[in-house]
Amino acid sequence: MKRLKTRMGETIRGKDAVIDQVLTALLAGGHVLIEDLPGLGKTTLAYSLARALDCPFQRIQFTSDLLPADILGVSIYDESQKQFVFRPGPVFSHILLADEINRSTPKTQSALLEAMDRGKVSIDGETRPLGQPFMVFATQNPVDFEGTFPLPDSQMDRFLMRLQIGYADYADELQILRDGRTAYDAIEAQPLFSASEVLEWQSWVPQVFIEESVLKHLLDLVTATRHESEFRAGISTRGSLALKTAAQAHALLRGRDFVIPDDIQAVFLPVCTHRLNLRHPGSDLLEERNAIAAKLREIGG
Numbered sequence: 361m362k363r364l365k366t367r368m369g370e371t372i373r374g375k376d377a378v379i380d381q382v383l384t385a386l387l388a389g390g391h392v393l394i395e396d397l398p399g400l401g402k403t404t405l406a407y408s409l410a411r412a413l414d415c416p417f418q419r420i421q422f423t424s425d426l427l428p429a430d431i432l433g434v435s436i437y438d439e440s441q442k443q444f445v446f447r448p449g450p451v452f453s454h455i456l457l458a459d460e461i462n463r464s465t466p467k468t469q470s471a472l473l474e475a476m477d478r479g480k481v482s483i484d485g486e487t488r489p490l491g492q493p494f495m496v497f498a499t500q501n502p503v504d505f506e507g508t509f510p511l512p513d514s515q516m517d518r519f520l521m522r523l524q525i526g527y528a529d530y531a532d533e534l535q536i537l538r539d540g541r542t543a544y545d546a547i548e549a550q551p552l553f554s555a556s557e558v559l560e561w562q563s564w565v566p567q568v569f570i571e572e573s574v575l576k577h578l579l580d581l582v583t584a585t586r587h588e589s590e591f592r593a594g595i596s597t598r599g600s601l602a603l604k605t606a607a608q609a610h611a612l613l614r615g616r617d618f619v620i621p622d623d624i625q626a627v628f629l630p631v632c633t634h635r636l637n638l639r640h641p642g643s644d645l646l647e648e649r650n651a652i653a654a655k656l657r658e659i660g661g
Contacts, residue, residue, distance in 0.1 A: 361613055363552055364412055371408040372401055374532030378525055380613065381630050382409060388609035389562050390520025390602065391476050391496040393461075393634060395649065398501060400525045406457045406497040413558060414551030415454035416491060422464040424507060428471035432481050446483070451475050454491040454555060458498040462508040469515055472496065476518040493558045502646040513637075520602050521627070522634035522649070561612075568608035569618040578603060578624050584659045585636060591655070592637045599635045606631050628660050629653050 361383060368379050382405065385392050394402045403419065410417035420431060433449035450456065451472070461469060475481050476496055480489045498519065500511075528536060570578075579600065586594025595603070606627040611619045636652050 367412045367552060368405075368408045372405055372525075373535055374528050375401075375525060378405070378523060380610075381521055381523055381627075384606055384609045384613055384627060385520050386493070386495060386558065387561055387565055387612055388520055388602075388605045389493065389495075389565075390606070391498070391518060393516070393519040393522045394497065394499045394525065395502045395522060395634075395646070396499070396524050396526065397503065400527065402497070402499045402525060403457060403459065405525065406455055409495075410455040412552050413455075414554050415493070415558075417455045417457070418450035418453040419457040419459060420450050421459050422461050422468070424463060424465065426464045426468050428468055431468065431471045432475075432483055435484055444484075446488075448488075451481060452488075452490055454493060454495070456494070456496050458496060460500060461498040462500045462511055464509065466509055466512070469509065469511060473515065473518065491555070493555060493562060502649070513635075516634050517596065517598055519634060520606060521630040523630055565605065565608050565612055567617070568611050570604065570608065571618070574619055574621060574624070575604070577621055578607065581624070581628060581660060585632065585656070588655065588659065590639055591652075592639045595632055595635055599632065603627065603631045625660055629656055632656055 365376070365379050365383060368382075369376060372379060382392060386409070394405070396402060406419075407417055409415075420426070429449065431449050431451050433447050433452065435444040435446045437443070438445040458472065461472075471481075475490060475494070479492065479494050480487050482488075496519075500508075527533075582595045582600040582603065585591060588594065603624070607619050607623040610623040610626050611617070614623070633649055633652050633656065636656075638648055638651060641648050
């Protein structure tokens with residue numbers, strides 16, 4: 361994990377906390393939603409992880425005319441074979457970047473639901489498994505809503521974490537300017553680990569021990585969101601399970617085989633923020649998310 365973090369840090373400078381959260385999501389087998397402004401390194405973040413892990417990477421630019429078949433694939437009649445042949449879409453990869461996911465229609469957005477939930481897709485009456493590990497990085501601009509289709513709660517709930525990268529600080533951005541890299545294709549291509557090694561890491565996460573009092577502390581936090589009057593609804597049971605898995609993954613990332621309250625605190629905001637909505641939402645998504653995060657900090661103490 362230190363080697364992997366160091367490699368990604370060579371590209372995503374000064375964002376150790378973000379890299380930690382991405383690696384936590386990787387260990388937990390979860391997907392990541394990045395809500396941030398254009399040009400802050402969202403694509404680079406996903407691509408640097410794929411390059412370090414020797415995992416096939418695919419990027420889809422979501423637009424209003426994108427169709428489910430453009431994501432999943434389509435069967436085409438092959439004259440030479442006298443039969444339909446399936447041409448897999450970009451979802452058949454290991455790390456998938458769904459760029460500006462909220463610019464496609466709900467029908468197209470829903471094409472990813474089964475893939476994110478079960479790691480497989482059903483096409484033409486046949487269920488086809490995806491590459492393993494399978495991780496989706498989805499992005500959306502939190503301030504530009506023209507021509508967008510907001511993700512429904514059911515889709516948001518499929519993401520383990522919601523992250524923000526934010527601007528680089530002065531020294532790190534100065535180094536980025538010195539490097540002069542403008543394309544993510546220039547990222548170091550020599551992989552550090554194989555996909556099978558990642559699957560082995562992921563198999564360790566459920567074995568990380570959570571003592572009963574720590575588990576009750578986790579549930580107390582989740583229950584508090586259900587009683588908070590400013591939230592339209594609290595964290596679901598799927599959300600509480602996601603919080604538990606993320607805490608276990610964070611403990612493993614820190615080199616422990618047991619969870620402590622600090623692990624829960626470290627993942628509480630990125631796991632829960634996007635699963636909650638204010639009873640009286642504002643017009644700016646970024647401000648709303650920040651307001652939810654502030655309320656969650658009060659709950660988490």
